[in-house]
Amino acid sequence: MIYSRIAATGAYLPERVLTNAELEKLVDTTDEWIRTRTGIERRHIAAAGETTVDLAERAARRALDAAGVAPGEVDFIAFGTTTPDLIFPNCGVLLQERLGCYGVPAFSLETACSGFMYALSIADKYVRCGDAKRALVVGAETLSRITDWKDRATAVLFADGAGAVVLEPAAAPGVLSTHLHADGRHQELLYCGSGVSKGLSLSPAITMAGKEVFKIAVSKLGSVVDETLSANGLERGALDWLVPHQANIRIIQATATKLAMPMERVIVTVQDHGNTSAASVPLALDVGVRDGRIKRGDLLLLEAFGGGFTWGSALVRY
Ligand code: UT7
Numbered sequence: 088m089i090y091s092r093i094a095a096t097g098a099y100l101p102e103r104v105l106t107n108a109e110l111e112k113l114v115d116t117t118d119e120w121i122r123t124r125t126g127i128e129r130r131h132i133a134a135a136g137e138t139t140v141d142l143a144e145r146a147a148r149r150a151l152d153a154a155g156v157a158p159g160e161v162d163f164i165a166f167g168t169t170t171p172d173l174i175f176p177n178c179g180v181l182l183q184e185r186l187g188c189y190g191v192p193a194f195s196l197e198t199a200c201s202g203f204m205y206a207l208s209i210a211d212k213y214v215r216c217g218d219a220k221r222a223l224v225v226g227a228e229t230l231s232r233i234t235d236w237k238d239r240a241t242a243v244l245f246a247d248g249a250g251a252v253v254l255e256p257a258a259a260p261g262v263l264s265t266h267l268h269a270d271g272r273h274q275e276l277l278y279c280g281s282g283v284s285k286g287l288s289l290s291p292a293i294t295m296a297g298k299e300v301f302k303i304a305v306s307k308l309g310s311v312v313d314e315t316l317s318a319n320g321l322e323r324g325a326l327d328w329l330v331p332h333q334a335n336i337r338i339i340q341a342t343a344t345k346l347a348m349p350m351e352r353v354i355v356t357v358q359d360h361g362n363t364s365a366a367s368v369p370l371a372l373d374v375g376v377r378d379g380r381i382k383r384g385d386l387l388l389l390e391a392f393g394g395g396f397t398w399g400s401a402l403v404r405y
Contacts, residue, residue, distance in 0.1 A: 091214035091222070092261030093405060094253040097150030098373035099142050100131040100360070101247050114239035121243045126336025130246030130361030133229045138172045140181045142249035143227035146369070147182060154253040156221050158186035161253075163219035164193035165210045167202020167226045167365035169394070170233060171195060174283060182225065198269070199277075200332055200393020202226050202365030203250070207389075207401055208265035214254050222254040226365035233279050235292035244334070245293060246361035250369025260404055264318050266311055267399040276300050277394040304334065304392040305341045311400045312346055315388060319402055323347040328381055332391035333357035333367040342390065354380070364393060381405055 106129045107118035121127050133142065143166065151158055166179040173181070179193035198205045203226030213219035227249035234245050254262070276299050281291030308331075316323065324347045331339045333356050343353050354375040356367075363370060368389050375381040385405045392398040 089215050089217055089256045090258070090260040090262065091211045091254045092257035093403060094156070094255040095150050095153035096250070096252050096369065096373040096376045097146045097148065097153060098250040098370045099145035099149065099248065100370070101133040101137060101142065103132045103134060104129050105132045107243070110243055113236055114242050116239045116243055125244060126357045127243065127361045128358045131248055132231045133247040137229070139168050139170050139227045139229045139249070140172045140178050140185065142229070142247065143178065143182050143225050143251065144185045146227065146249035146251040147186065147223055147225055150223070150251040150253050154255070156253055159188050160221050161186055161188040161223045162191045163210060163213055163222035164191065165206035165222065165224050166193070166195040167198065167206040168195055168228055169197050169199050169202065169279070169364055170229045178227070198393070198397040199395055200334065200362070200364045200367065201391040201397040201399045203368045204265070204389065204391045204399035204401060205267055205397070207252070207262070208267055208399065210254050211262040211265055214256055220256055223251060224254060225249065225251045226367070226369045228364045228366045230293070230362070230364055233291045233293055238292065240297055241293050241295055244362045246363050248360055248363040248366040248370050250366050250373055252369060252372070263402040263404060264315065265399065265401045266314050266318065268307070268311065269395050269397045271395060273303065273396055276303070277396070301335065301338065303396060304338050307396065307398045308338065308342045308390055308392050309345045311390060311398055312342060312388060315400045315402050325386065326388050327352065327385035328375060328387045329353045330368060330372050330375060330387050330389045332393070333360055333371055334362045334392070346388070367391065376405070
C-alpha cells in the first residue's frame, strides 16, 4: 500500500505590509473594528507587476529546497488559485515553466478559499496510485487585484500570498483522509462577477454578504471536522494541531470549540496575513512547521471554506 506524506512546506509573502491604520485612511473603518470583528492587524499586498505565479514560484522553491527535491524532479503540479495570471495557460503550467519540470501534468483549479484543499486531495490520490512521486501542491493568490478598495466590507479582509507543500510516497500515512464538498445554491453570497463568458470587467471585485457567509462557514466547517474525525475513528481532542483557513478569528475559534481544542493548539496567522484564500492554509502550515510548533508525527486537521460555496478538510500525520 502506498500513501502520500508531506515532505516539506514553503511559503512566500509580498514585501509590502498594509496596516489597519492605513486602511482607516482608505475606507470608513477603524483598527479597533477590524481587529475585534476579524482578528486582522496587517496583511501583505503584491507589488505592481508581481503576479500570483511570482509568489507561487518563491513558495514552491522554498518547499522543494526544504524537501531536498530539485525543481526539475517535480512530476505533478496541482495549483489552487482564484486570481490566475492569465486565462490560459493555467498557473500550474506557468509555474512548471519556471521550475523546468517540462512534460509533467500541471493544472490550476479555482475553488476559491478551498483551492489548496482540493489540490491536496487530488495530488494525494495521484501519489497513492503511484502516478506521482514528487507532487507539488500550491495555493497562491493576488486577491488585492480583485478587491474594491472603496468597499469597507471587503477591503479590510483580503490579501496576497502563496504556500506550497511537496507530497511524496510513504509506507505509512501521511495524508489519512481528505473530504471535499461544494454547494452552488448560495453563489450570490460570495462571488466575483467578472468572467470570460459572462463578460470581463475592467475592475473585477469580490462581493460578499459577510454575516450570511459567516454563519454558513461556521456550520459547514463544523460538519466537515466531525466528518473527518468520524471517518478516522477519532474522538474530539485527538488532534495535535488545527490548521484552519484564516478568514476570521471568530470562525477559527468556533471550529476549535467544536473540536474541543484550546487556541494554543491552533495555528493562527490571520492577524498577520488577512484572508489569502487558497494560500491561507499552506501559509499557516508553513508558519507552524518552521517555527517548530508542528513536529514530525503530529496529527493535523487542515480545513477551508470559501466562495461557491466550496469547503474541505484533510487529516494529516505530519
Ligand atoms: O474566506 C471566504 C469566506 N469568508 C468568510 O468566511 C468571511 C465571513 N464573514 C465575516 O468574517 C464577517 O461577517 C465580516 C468580518 C465580513 C463582518 O463582520 P460582522 O460581525 O458579520 O459584521 P456585520 O457585517 O454584521 O456588520 C456589523 C456592523 C454594520 O454596521 P451596523 O449596521 O451595525 O450599523 C456594518 O455596516 O459593522 C459595519 N461594518 C464595518 N464597520 C467598520 C462592516 N464593515 C465594516 C468595516 N469597518 N470594515
